[in-house]
Amino acid sequence: MNQRPGNQLFDAYFTARDMREVFCDQGRVQAMLDFEAALARAEARVGLIPQTAVASIEAACLSEHYDFAALGEAIATAGNSAIPLVKALGKQIAKSDAEAERYVHLGATSQDVMDTGLVLQLRRALELIEADLAQLGETLATQAWRYVATPMAGRTWLQHATPVTLGMKIAGWLGAVTRSRQRLLELKPRLLVLQFGGASGTLAALGEQAMPIAEALAAELQLTLPEQPWHTQRDRLVEFGAVLGLIAGSLGKLGRDISLLMQTEAGEVFEPSAPGKGGSSTMPHKRNPVGAAVLIGTATRVPGLLSTLFSAMPQEHERSLGLWHAEWETLPEICCLVSGSLQQALLVADGLEVDADRMTRNLDLTQGLVLAEAVSIVLAQRVGRDTAHHLLEQCCKRAVAEQRHLRAVLGDEPQVTAELSDAELDRLLDPAHYLGQAHTWVERAVAEHFALIA
Secondary structure (H helix, E strand, C coil), X not given: CCCCCCCCCCHHHHCCHHHHHHCCHHHHHHHHHHHHHHHHHHHHHCCCCCHHHHXXXXXXXXXXXXXXXXXXXXXXXXXXXXHHHHHHHHHHHHCCCHHHHCCCCCCCCHHHHHHHHHHHXXXXXXXXHHHHHHHHHHHHHHHHHHCCCXXXXXXXXXXXXXXXXXXXXXXXXXXXXXXXXXXXXXXXXXXXXXXXXXXXXXXXXXXXXXXXXXXHHHXXXXXXXXXXXXXXXXXXXXXXXXXXXXXXXXHHXXXXXHHHHHXXXXXXXXXXXXXXXXXXXXXXXXXXXXXXXXXXXXXXXXXXXXXXXXXXXXXXXXCCCCHHHHHCCHHHHHHHHHHHHHHHHHHHHHCCEECHXXXXXXXCCCCCHHHHHHHHHHHXXXXXXXXXXXXXXXXXXXXXXHCCCHHHHHHCCHHHHCCCCHHHHHHHCCHHHCCCCHHHHHHHHHHHHHHHHC
């Protein structure tokens, strides 16, 4: 079968379909056409162009009228997508209304069309990302409560530390999601603004009607009118990209934790299983963390793309050469990658498979050493900190050398048994009794999530 050439093999893995539709050729072109239609309505509203021209212009502002391949070839000569599109738009209008054609794109510049079109695309992208983040937050909040009291080994420097709970770990993922949702809410007023400045940002071509038209255009597109055009002030877009980078990194952290917990040597938490998921082309027994791979892969790729946005910020004067061009595919690609990461995170979080018994066994791999701190803290209150620390250190070394459980070694140590009863030692060596504020952290993280919903 003859298919249109393109880079489509990995899209389903790394990008959500709805997001790819936002930034496909049709999505880009339609967003620019939406600007042109709204500009015509705004200029008619203030009397700059006749109202009779609007219907013909609007009728031509449908992406299905245009040949994307031809536009692509024309862009290679024109230097941007708006120039050939506006030319094609004029020809389309002239087929039915030669009079209306003269009023197309009046007072605007190519960058107005492209940047405002991009903002319209980003508004839809933002809606998709916010919806996925909210759903992910809800799922993580549920899972955090489900495992609020499930003990597992805390790990620092990839080594067993003191016990934590799975709920506490999930609450950490949840907190990052909540903060990203807050950041998106905060940046919306700065991001969702009109770009409309004409040739050099002064709107001189529109004379005294410039501000009424700009206000009407912003209203037509349901965007805010900023304090001035922002042709070469790109902080709004870069801020959005930076927040997406934070989301990618936070999801990468989730993916990294899951992949480590799925290792054969740990075997505590798993991605949901499904037919054909995570297998190997040669090893039938394999169960690979394919969802986590997307989260980690995206967290690895996005910073490089984000650096392009930051590098493109010092743009020249009133219209940039090359730096603006460097943005065109970069921010959309970040949106697409983050969307795919969110889709995978939703699948992973919703279907977590947990082996609590394995967690308990793993906690005892060091034969009680992970709870040496618990004993030392209590003992320090009775014999002094230095004495207690030295005593526990020697007992730990003996437990390792003799391959015995720390509880047995402590029970044989007169300096310990003189201060701590058997019942006290049993309690201190029980992971469930050394979880600190783990429950509180879950409670607070879930409360933050629900506070944002309210």
